[in-house]
Amino acid sequence: MRIITGKARGIKLVTPEGEMTRPTAERTKEAIFSMIQFDIEGRRVLDLFAGSGQLGLEALSRGAAEAVMVDQSKEAVRVIKQNVEKTKLTEGATVICAEFAEFLRGRRGAKPFDIIFLDPPYAMHAVSAAITALEKAKLIKSTTKIVCESEEPSPIGEETDLAKRYTVLKSAKYGKAYVTVLTPRSEEGEA
Numbered sequence: 001m002r003i004i005t006g007k008a009r010g011i012k013l014v015t016p017e018g019e020m021t022r023p024t025a026e027r028t029k030e031a032i033f034s035m036i037q038f039d040i041e042g043r044r045v046l047d048l049f050a051g052s053g054q055l056g057l058e059a060l061s062r063g064a065a066e067a068v069m070v071d072q073s074k075e076a077v078r079v080i081k082q083n084v085e086k087t088k089l090t091e092g093a094t095v096i097c098a099e100f101a102e103f104l105r106g107r108r109g110a111k112p113f114d115i116i117f118l119d120p121p122y123a124m125h126a127v128s129a130a131i132t133a134l135e136k137a138k139l140i141k142s143t144t145k146i147v148c149e150s151e152e153p154s155p156i157g158e159e160t161d162l163a164k165r166y167t168v169l170k171s172a173k174y175g176k177a178y179v180t181v182l183t184p185r186s187e188e189g190e191a
C-alpha cells in the first residue's frame with residue numbers, strides 16, 4: 001500500500017495488524033481518485049472509517065487543504081499517526097480516535113466537508129447510518145461528494161428516503177468492492 005501521486009508519491013504506508021482493518025485495494029484506490037481527481041485541490045476532506053489513513057493521506061498528497069481521519073481503533077489511530085509522519089503530510093492532517101457517531105455528534109454545526117470517504121467494515125453495513133449522522137451534524141453541503149466503498153451495489157438502497165435525497169454521480173465495481181460517489185440532490189430534484 002502506497003501513496004499513488006502528489007507530494008508523497010511512492011511512499012509505502014503501514015497497515016494495522018489483524019483482521020479488523022481491510023485496506024482499500026490499490027486498484028480500487030486508483031479508481032476512487034480518478035473519479036474525483038478534479039475535486040481535491042484545496043478541499044476539506046473527512047475519512048470517517050480511516051483504517052490506515054490511506055484515503056485521507058492520498059487526498060492531502062494531491063493538494064487537499066485538510067484531511068480529518070477518524071477511526072475507533074486505537075491501533076488504527078496509532079498507524080494513521082505513523083503514516084502522517086512517514087509521508088510528511090502533517091500540515092492539514094487531523095487524526096481522531098472515536099466511534100463515528102460519537103465523533104459526528106461532537107462536530108454538529110462545524111464547517112461542512114467537501115469530500116467524505118465512507119469505507120466502513122463491510123459487516124457493519126454503516127454507510128446509510130453514517131450519511132444520516134453526517135446530515136444531522138450538518139456536515140454535508142450541496143456540493144459535497146461522498147465516496148462510499150461497500151460490498152453492495154447501492155450502499156444506501158434504491159427506494160429509501162436517503163436514496164431520494166442523493167444522486168449517484170459515479171458507480172463501479174472493483175473485485176468485491178463497489179465504489180459509489182454520491183452528492184445531495186438540489187431542491188429541484190437534480191444534482
